[in-house]
Amino acid sequence: MSAELRITLAGAERVVAAGTTAGDALEADGRTVIAARVNGEARDLAHEVAEGDVVEPIEVSSDEGRAIVRHSTAHVMAQAVQELFPGAKLGIGPPVDNGFYYDFDVEQAFHPDDLKRVEKRMRDIVKQGQLFSRRAVSDDEAREELAGEPYKLELIGLKGGSLEEESVEVGAGQLTIYDNLDPKTGELCWKDLCRGPHVPSTRSIPAFKLMRSGGAYWRGSEKNPQLQRIYGTAWESRDKQDAYLKMLEEAEKRDHRKLGAELDLFSFPDELGSGLAVFHPKGGVIRRVMEDYSRRRHEEAGYEFVNTPHITKEKLYQVSGHLDWYRDGMFPPMELEGARYYLKPMNCPMHNLIFRARGRSYRELPLRLFEFGTVYRYEKSGVVHGLTRVRGLTQDDAHIYCTREEMRDELTSLLRFVLDLLRDYGLEDFYLELSTKDPEKFVGSDDAWEEATQTLREVAEAESLELVLDPGGAAFYGPKISVQVRDAIGRTWQMSTIQLDFNLPELFELEYQAADGTRKQPVMIHRALFGSIERFFGVMVEHYAGAFPPWLAPVQVAGIPIADAHIPYLQDVAKKLRERGIRVEVDTADDRMQKKIRNAQKSKVPFMLLAGDDDIANGAVSFRYRNGEQKNGVSVEEAIAEIVNAVERRVQV
């Protein structure tokens, strides 16, 4: 056998001794370079290279490197858990976005205090510097070694099954076990079935923290037993971790549930029931302005406004198929006069009735019906969440009926319309997601799907936005494009959806008379821009951290007198502002001026106008802006112009 091997390292050929590890070849320290990519596959640094291998470093600060650190940290956590809770059986423990988790079958769910104990034990293990050592095993050997781990045994049994079942525990080929070894004695401390790779030593884990625990179904199915999952985060440095924790803190500060209460925007009275919001005056005015602007834009874009009731006899949802498909998501019916009535979960069937109310001509198409339609959905008790997941919501719902020939132009202008409008609300950073046909479950002809999907794709590509594919993700009745928005701190939210529907026109027997006198079926496009107003409202609160741009701010101007004597002067200024449509409040309370500023600041009013003797003498006011800056002695006319201008241009200040 040859004592030398030829490998490619960082693009250059190198000759190394046989038995050289990837770590040796890369001169990896196990700190910055924590694993290797050998012929494209991620490997441990201890992996021995072979003739002709292409070896590249995996740095801890790359996505792949972080995932390896996180995966290794999950192992450390599992070891700590099994030491502290000897009966704990292992589920799976993969890296995920920003961290990792591990599932355990334990007698009793973890208490927050338990996490502290586990974390402490983990720190000891990390400090000890246990080595991750890979060992290939046969299926039978693995079964024998893991006889006490029923879930691992199940995974071994699944090996070679469908690709989807491939996991971090079990790859497609050879099974491997990772031993964690005491660095001094070489003694086995712990082991786990795992395909790897791992960092060389627990000391290569620079920063980690346990976050929370919760229940999780084994292999993601509610038919399976529930395990206890612990989530943690891990990073390539303490600084990166701190930055991440700070981002979470920032997100918490922006939480719309918290800000909604603080700013007196909305609440969820217990008396109403879970997931049913009431909007207070300050939230109500934001909502009204959001809706008004949307109405105006829709009107300009050729939409017609309709209104439909909140309840209906069951027949409608039998025809539409909703009772077949989504009965569990609907509130149960109420019986009256021998009929069953349902709260409506969707507006489209009612809009179809409007389309069908008389014969339709091709000349009327595209027919664009728009409604702020309130719907009720029985969301399961565990999922309601602030304004983003509610049981009563108002959709800015439009249904567009057009001919097959018109579909392309309609979708193009529709997507542009949607993006433009979202930009007007201050959302700038988008990507699109295209959900295509599930070959197992669909209605409509193949060529209709093909044409619609292709059209959506072209329309999306024409916007030169990032397009993410979601193969098989469409509903059975038609393909969908959705607009994903990144907010001010980089979180993504699914906002608008544009969905083609080949099913409802059929079920409702919708038709129009074409130019040649024949009757044809229109194409139907479902489209919501905000999705639900409640949810959009919540996203806006978080995006702006409650500091709405002036056009949306519930109170746009706070008038603050230096002393009571200046109140009439400010009230006069306020009157002039009101005449220009500005929402202004003069603070006449029995507080000192400093306190009034503090109150206005806390309520995130965009403009404070102060007036004292000096201002009055000059026919002026003094600005204080939200960021604390001030501009003194501005003439009343100029001040009004500045405020009106900011509102009209819908800018943030």
Place this chain on the structure above:
RNA sequence: GCCGACGUAGCUCAAUCGGCAGAGCAUCUGUCUUGUAAACAGAAGGUCAGGGGUUCGAUUCCCCUCGUCGGCUCCA
């Protein structure tokens, strides 16, 4: 729906190992009023989420319901 944590004044949070429930802010009243984030004083505010049980006595212990939070599943 499932697993877990939790529910005390409008808000944020104390206290009671089963024996008359407390603070700050907000509210109300009064006193005081001049330049960019909290004047002073007093008052009022609670069926300790709701219901049932154990007990001489329950905010405290047990059960149920409702609600909130964190996960899982679901999301037309």
